[in-house]
Amino acid sequence: YASFKSYSSVISYLIDALKDLQPKTVLYGTIGDYFLTGTSFNSRNFTFGSLFFEDKDKAQAYLAKNTVEGYFQLPIFIKYLEKKNLSLPKVVNLYQILYQGKDVSSILK
Helix, strand or coil, rough: CCCCCCCCHHHHHHHHHHHHHHCCCCCCCCCCHHHHHHCCCCCCHHHHHHHHHCHHHHHHHHHHCCHHHHHHHHHHHHHHHHCCCCHHHHHHHHHHHHHHHHCCCHCCC
């Protein structure tokens, strides 16, 4: 979250990411679920993401003590996209940042 300039930027990014999904694939869960988990300060996914961009060591410690569904589901979803030959660049970018150590600033460019 620290890399975003404002809360409205987070919402704009999520809306843009959801546009990538339609009509290519079926949403798992509801749009409301995506917005709640991505924007709620009480969400484990949101908390992990915030920590990840502030301090990766703290994020790993949080991950060791909490179930962060989005983090663990991301590699599975990437495999699904590959199997279905679907392109969701923002999901791939997130995977590259979290699992492959790609620099956020290079993606944002």
